[in-house]
Amino acid sequence: MKWALVIAFRKLTVTSVFMLTSCCIMLVFWELNCDWSLVTLPRPWMKNDRKVWKRCEQQNIWSTHTNSSKNVSDLITEVTGLMHCDWERNTTEQNRHRALLHSCCNASGGLFLAQTNTHIGQHLIFEAERKKKYTLNQELYNMLPQSVPWNKGNLGHCAVVGNGGILLNSSCGAEIDKADFIIRLNIPPMNYSSDIGTKTHLVTINPSQIINSFRALAYARMPFVSRVSEFGPASLVLPMFSFTACQDPSLRALYTLMEGSPKTQVLLNHPDYMYCLASKWKRLKKRLSSGFIYTSIALELCQQVHLYGFWPFPLDLSHKPLPNHYYDNVGPVKNVHAMPQEFQLLLQLHRQGALQLHVGPCAH
Template sequence: MKSTRSFMFLICPVMVLLFLYYSSGRLHLRSPVQKSREYTCRHMTVFLTPLELQYKYGNLSKGECKPGYAEAKMTSIYPKFSKPAPMFLDPNFKRLSNITSYTPPFGVRTQEKIIDHILQATKRYSLGSELDSISCKKCIIIGNGGILFNKSLGSQIDQYDVVIRLNEAPVAGFEKDVGSKTTMRITYPEGAIQKPERYEKSSLFVLSAFKLMDFKWLRLMVFKEKLRSMEGFWKSVARVVPREPEDIRILNPYFIQEAAFKFIGLPHNNGLMGRGNIPTLGTVAITMALHNCDEVAVAGFGYDMNTPHAPLHYYEKLMMSAIKESWTHNISKEKEFLQKLVKVGVIQDLTNGI
């Protein structure tokens, strides 16, 4: 009995000390100042203050890639942001529960068979071994805005590991301003380049599907079959995509869903396309990059409606006044979201148009 009391006398202080140590650690991690600087690292949640962010990244050489920087910054304004989200669909896409409940553009429901058929032909579902092996990726999304014209950003743009272009915006003849490097071109049928000779010699063709017809169109392009009708499209579409199946990808529709409902706050409309609830392709591409890149920059984003005679796009003479109210997009709410990203430092805007 005496030995038992002696044992308890020794063990209790140890347990109290362990409890206090554990509690102080928990309290420290959940302090109010740090709670706003949260990012997810594997299975642990860590909180970084602005000073800790500065300490973590401030001593890196100028231009050196900052591992996890976009994620750490993103969670300062969206604490539930979680980085893992595959860039492209692969044969296991049905495991992604967040997209199987929605039809396009926010998911894949009703399109599973045709997607399976496409993926069996493409056989590749990533950026490629060279880019996949880079431990810290710097990505840039090139918008099509006239603000890019005569900025001479081409050489700076080409320094990024991943250069993402949108729709049919040309490169040839505009290299001084937009660079010559293209890692991928994200588009949909109506936005795709229609003249085969205008495609880059090597880049990934990435479909962002907004409607059921888009997957049917992609299947024809992958299998080099003839498009017999334009029915179901709102304007003419490409009839040929000069890419081999292994250079074709399907963008994960989760990025459309997340950008619309979680970030911009667009109407849910029971998960169906409706008035003003579809994010622009540029914002979808930025959302994708935030999940898959360590640093994210943009160029050529932003339309200044106060200057109606400014060029709308960098590659044509169409003026800003040509913009009409969009049925599908909410430009003002989307701009608020992008401005927030720039202000907090989640993304860098090289042309200061946002």
């Protein structure tokens, strides 16, 4: 009987050690794969957030689920309450997200196509059409920068400026212009300087804009050159290898700017980086918006990240009707992006102190 108990105890011990080891391996595997789309709200007992929770422990706006049964008006009321809480920068959270993004996607080394991360004859696989390839030729290779811009990160205080109607009459322009590095999305109109500022360092464009707003550059090209010139010395980013349909309009834009605005640096997103980033946020189940993509990029490359113009609701903080964009009321294309879910994740990052989300008027 005694020996039977000893043998049973040894088996139990071996089993326990095996299970514990397996759990540790799974945790390490999860961390290395950095599926940080599962980011969760901070809890009252987390030391890094204790000061925020002392002031705002009742502000439990979002559940960990992406869908909410609350109506828009109730959500806006609660978001307003959260924005009245004192925001506190959390360098621990910033560094954690920066490390996770660097390990899974590496914007500093692979965000843009460059001569250092490509070679002539390389088959570039389109981000969203993985069976389609583009063979990099000598001509396009020569147009690429020698190295990836901003490959050392450390861009300092960054502002990512969305185009939401919440920016209208916000008087945020002066505050935005104080940033060291300013990112704008989809070449927006710049004649709202008091609300959006005047400076730009990086601006994106959607190929659909080239097709719809500039007639695919098949006719007069100067309106396009003139529009891009509004952003001064800013670099322009083309998502040439997102879909095969993006290839031709992006090439036309590239050649047009080489002739009409040779000082404008044109950058091409690396499809491998974009695919990796989309994979890490696959929980959203829809295509990432430009704003969410460049927020992720800023989290890796910047020391501080401030967001403006991110607002998925048709009402402002006072529950008054709001245009979709600060410059027009054209609605978003349905079922393409998961805007409310993206905003939820941005709120979580705001509460963690990893970035600061600015909604409503800016204080002076």
